[in-house]
Amino acid sequence: MGLAAVKSEQVDWEAGLVQRARSGDMRAFERLYRDHVGRVYGLCLRLTRDPAGAEDCAQEAFVNAWRALGRFETRSSFGTWLHRIAVNVVLSRRRRPTEQIELSSHDVEQVESDHDWTLDTPVEVGEIESAIAALPEGARDVLVLCGIYGYSHGEAGQMLGVAEGTCKAQLHRARALLRAKLHPEV
Amino acid sequence: MSDTAPTKITRLDELPRDIPPPRDGWPALEARLLLPNGTTATDEGLRGARPTIVRRSVTHRSAVWFGAVAAAVAAVAAGILVDRLILQAGHADVGRQLTAGQSPIQTRGEQGGERGGELAAAFVSDPRYLAERSALLASLDERLKSLPPQTRRQVLASLATIHQSMQQIQQALGREPTNALLQGLLIDTYQDEMRVLTAVQEAGTGSGES
Amino acid sequence: MRTSAFLSLAVVTVAASLALGTAQARTVQQQVSADPRGAVDVSDVSGRIEIIGWDNPQVSVTANLERDSQRLEVKSDRGRTSVRVTHGPGGFVDGGGDVRLVVHVPRESEVNASSVSADIASSSVTGAQHLQSVSGEIDAELGAGTNEVKSVSGAIHLRGSGAGSGSLRVTDVSGEVKVSKLAGDLEATTISGDLDAQVAAAHSVRVHTTSGDLELNAGLERDGTIEAETVSGDQHIAASAPAGFQYEVRTFSGEINDCFGQRSERTSEYGPGRRLDGARGAGNGHVRIKSLSGDVSLCDH
Numbered sequence: 001m002g003l004a005a006v007k008s009e010q011v012d013w014e015a016g017l018v019q020r021a022r023s024g025d026m027r028a029f030e031r032l033y034r035d036h037v038g039r040v041y042g043l044c045l046r047l048t049r050d051p052a053g054a055e056d057c058a059q060e061a062f063v064n065a066w067r068a069l070g071r072f073e074t075r076s077s078f079g080t081w082l083h084r085i086a087v088n089v090v091l092s093r094r095r096r097p098t099e100q101i102e103l104s105s106h107d108v109e110q111v112e113s114d115h116d117w118t119l120d121t122p123v124e125v126g127e128i129e130s131a132i133a134a135l136p137e138g139a140r141d142v143l144v145l146c147g148i149y150g151y152s153h154g155e156a157g158q159m160l161g162v163a164e165g166t167c168k169a170q171l172h173r174a175r176a177l178l179r180a181k182l183h184p185e186v
Numbered sequence: 187m188s189d190t191a192p193t194k195i196t197r198l199d200e201l202p203r204d205i206p207p208p209r210d211g212w213p214a215l216e217a218r219l220l221l222p223n224g225t226t227a228t229d230e231g232l233r234g235a236r237p238t239i240v241r242r243s244v245t246h247r248s249a250v251w252f253g254a255v256a257a258a259v260a261a262v263a264a265g266i267l268v269d270r271l272i273l274q275a276g277h278a279d280v281g282r283q284l285t286a287g288q289s290p291i292q293t294r295g296e297q298g299g300e301r302g303g304e305l306a307a308a309f310v311s312d313p314r315y316l317a318e319r320s321a322l323l324a325s326l327d328e329r330l331k332s333l334p335p336q337t338r339r340q341v342l343a344s345l346a347t348i349h350q351s352m353q354q355i356q357q358a359l360g361r362e363p364t365n366a367l368l369q370g371l372l373i374d375t376y377q378d379e380m381r382v383l384t385a386v387q388e389a390g391t392g393s394g395e396s
Numbered sequence: 397m398r399t400s401a402f403l404s405l406a407v408v409t410v411a412a413s414l415a416l417g418t419a420q421a422r423t424v425q426q427q428v429s430a431d432p433r434g435a436v437d438v439s440d441v442s443g444r445i446e447i448i449g450w451d452n453p454q455v456s457v458t459a460n461l462e463r464d465s466q467r468l469e470v471k472s473d474r475g476r477t478s479v480r481v482t483h484g485p486g487g488f489v490d491g492g493g494d495v496r497l498v499v500h501v502p503r504e505s506e507v508n509a510s511s512v513s514a515d516i517a518s519s520s521v522t523g524a525q526h527l528q529s530v531s532g533e534i535d536a537e538l539g540a541g542t543n544e545v546k547s548v549s550g551a552i553h554l555r556g557s558g559a560g561s562g563s564l565r566v567t568d569v570s571g572e573v574k575v576s577k578l579a580g581d582l583e584a585t586t587i588s589g590d591l592d593a594q595v596a597a598a599h600s601v602r603v604h605t606t607s608g609d610l611e612l613n614a615g616l617e618r619d620g621t622i623e624a625e626t627v628s629g630d631q632h633i634a635a636s637a638p639a640g641f642q643y644e645v646r647t648f649s650g651e652i653n654d655c656f657g658q659r660s661e662r663t664s665e666y667g668p669g670r671r672l673d674g675a676r677g678a679g680n681g682h683v684r685i686k687s688l689s690g691d692v693s694l695c696d697h
Contacts, residue, residue: 026216033212038204045205052644052673052684059211059218059366066219122194125201147198208682333548334513337531340549340570344587347607351627355688358648362667367646371627371688378587378606382569385548389512389530 014078022069033062036079039149040086046144047090049133057093061086083149087141087159094137123182131181139174142167147174217369315380322383329386337389344382351375426470427456432502433523434475440514441481442532443494449503449520455479460496468497477501506541515550522557533571538562538578547571551589554578561597572608582614590629598622605629609690616641621682626690633685634695640677645685645692646670655695 014035020028040061045054064085065072072081132140145156146167157167195201330338355372362368430436432453438445443460455477459468469480481495495514501507501521508526509516515532518525522539528546535553536545540560545552551571554564561580566573568586575582575593581600584591590608595601596615601622603612609629614622616637624631630650635641645652645660652660652672663669676696685692 026219029219030212030216033215037211038206041207042203042205050673051208051642051682055207055209055211056366058207059215062215063218063364119196122196125193125195128195128198128201143198148201149203150199334531337513337549340588344569344606347588351606351688355627358688362664362669365648365669367648367669367686368688371625371648371686374604374625375606375627378585378604381567381585382587385546385567385569388528388546389548 018069018072018078021066022072029066032078036082037062039079040082043083043086043144043149044090046129046132046148047087047141048093053093057086057089060089064089080151080155083145083151084159087145091160119182128178128182131178134181135174135177139170139177142170143174143178146171213373214366214369217373218364218366315376319380319383322380322387326383326386329389333386333389341382341386345379348375348379348382351378421460421462424459424461424468425457426468427454428470428472428477429453430455430472430477430502430505431475433504433506434477434502435506435508436477436479436499436501438479438497438499438507438509439481440495440497440511442511442513443515444496445509445511445514445516446496446498447507447509447516447518447521448498448500449505449518449522450500451503452500453502454500455502455505456500458498462494466495520557522560524562538564540580556580616681619680621684623684625686627688628690629687630690631685631687631692633683633693635681635683636696637677637679637681639679639681640675641679641681641683642675643673643683643685643694645672645694647687647690647692649689650687651691653691653693 014032017028017032021032037058041054041058044057044061045051048054048057061082065082068085072078132143135143141160142156145151145159146153151159153164153167153171157164160167162170330341333341352372352375355368355375359365359368359372430453436447436455438447455470455472457468457470457479459481461468461481467482469478469482471478479497479499481497503520504523505521506523506525507518507521509518509528511529511532513531514529516527516529516534516536518527518536520537522541524541524543525536525538526544527534527536528544529550530547531549532547533550533552534545534547537555537557539557540562543554543562543564545554545564545566547568549570550568552566552568552573554566554573554575556562556577556579558577558579562578563581563583564575564578565583566575566585568589570588571586572589573584573586573591573593575584575595578593578595579597580595581598582593582595583600583602584593585604586608587606588608589605590610591603591605592611593601593603594613597617598614599617599620601612601614601616601620601624603610603623604625606627607629608626610624610626610631610633612622612624612632613634614636616622616635618638620637620641622633622635624633635643645654646663647670649668650670652670654660654672656674656676658672658674660670660672663671672694683694685694
């Protein structure tokens with residue numbers, strides 16, 4: 001509850017900044033940039049695995065956000081909206097479409113229980129980041145959005161332009177691959 | 187990367203969501219946002235509301251674009267004129283000429299209306315930069331006079347090199363206004379000019395003073 | 397007759413000397429006690445400044461003065477020693493006589509030397525050095541510590557002394573810059589001069605020229621970075637890092653060549669611009685190279 005209240009205040013404060021930025025106030029947009037660039041860059045970096053590419057993507061995301069400020073609805077989260085834009089930038093820069101996997105009915109039951117992300121054995125941050133970076137694109141995208149950034153299957157699916165079911169399948173696949181890579185029970 | 191001991195985690199959402207970029211991208215971003223295709227206000231802002239930075243903006247996107255192209259052409263012409271004057275006439279009145287608006291830097295303070303500024307506005311519109319540059323230019327001629335002749339010639343040649351670089355980059359930006367490489371290089375050449383002006387200032391204020 | 401002619405000649409000579417105010421050149425020496433880790437400030441307008449580190453807790457100055465009006469002033473106070481050449485009532489007049497200073501300083505001193513056209517040379521100093529000249533050449537051996545060297549048009553030649561890792565910031569507007577055997581971080585900028593640097597064990601190397609050519613041979617620390625930029629100058633970069641490095645090369649209209657058998661690709665289907673991205677090994681070193689129209693060549697160390 002407390003967190004929701006804090007988040008609500010943050011959204012309101014941000015709404016003021018967005019409103020000012022929308023009317024051309026560059027300083028307000030700079031404030032928004034500084035508040036969100038870390039997450040946007042982190043997202044781009046994990047999706048692209050390329051620091052220079054991630055910088056480009058992050059910049060592009062903020063340019064696109066500036067142009068589209070008029071279409072942002074202030075009652076929703078500016079951060080989520082930015083992430084959507086960033087994911088679009090990443091996807092548009094990829095040369096070929098991300099592979100999609102089929103999900104069998106047998107897998108569906110397994111997938112439904114995929115929200116338990118606790119590792120039985122602690123793993124070093126560097127090791128798990130490397131393992132995530134080594135995942136195939138589709139699996140990595142979903143794992144990053146859902147596992148690290150906390151988006152639901154539906155939200156991640158919307159960002160990635162895939163069906164919710166596909167997201168669930170990719171997540172299941174990502175977990176299996178990580179388990180194989182890291183050995184500990186994931 | 188720091189050399190602190192690695193952290194171990196048990197949940198993926200313990201991984202840091204915030205990763206600071208390796209460099210501050212705001213200056214380049216701001217420069218892009220103020221370029222013609224970036225607009226100086228949001229799309230809706232241009233059509234409807236009164237933008238708070240209306241003095242930077244131009245009403246219509248096409249006018250912004252043509253204004254930027256005109257500025258680039260004017261910059262090339264002005265730069266060539268200034269460099270010819272500098273190299274032919276020596277140091278005389280260099281500072282005054284650069285301040286009087288014949289610099290290849292088309293600053294907002296030195297040009298009117300839509301003719302200047304879009305291409306370099308973000309950097310050169312900063313009030314602190316403008317004040318510092320004006321101060322250095324005001325004393326440039328005096329400082330140049332105090333330099334040994336060979337050094338004076340070399341400084342003027344370096345300034346000409348910088349201005350030629352600015353022209354080349356601005357011409358390229360006229361064709362590719364969103365090119366981040368060009369934007370970064372352009373800002374660096376402005377900093378190079380400041381570096382030279384500062385070096386001349388320091389050289390004339392007691393280096394080797396006896 | 398001959399005696400009177402000789403006397404007349406002598407009178408004329410003395411009169412001429414007095415009128416010119418030069419008399420004969422003379423050598424002056426002064427020595428003061430100094431803090432072994434104190435600061436030494438040396439300034440000279442034209443001529444030559446030579447600074448030599450030694451193991452004595454003294455600053456010793458030898459000056460060759462060309463004019464009577466020139467005076468050597470050496471003062472030491474609270475850990476700071478200042479060495480200046482002053483001129484007489486007429487002040488310094490352009491071309492007013494070269495002065496050659498040889499200054500022995502405690503090896504670990506912080507040395508600040510400045511001149512207009514005097515050349516500056518330093519050796520055997522392990523403390524931080526701040527050397528600047530307008531048009532004089534600077535030739536120095538650098539120790540550990542934070543060193544800064546600046547010139548407007550003089551050439552700068554610097555080398556590491558092997559006395560530990562330091563850092564160096566060097567700026568030259570039109571003179572060439574050469575740095576060899578530097579251990580530590582480097583930031584080097586020229587506008588039209590060429591830049592040639594050899595660096596080892598660096599965490600950060602930032603080199604920039606506008607129209608000069610850039611030659612860099614750099615060994616990085618584990619997470620070290622190289623940032624190299626020219627506008628129209630060509631670049632030749634050889635880099636190495638423990639376990640390797642990642643690289644990103646961008647040019648607008650220059651060529652990109654490398655020793656790795658990789659081919660650069662266009663950044664845009666419709667316009668100029670080339671890029672080359674890759675990695676040598678799996679290390680965390682970074683090499684970022686940018687140029688507008690200069691050609692770039694990248695190799696391993």
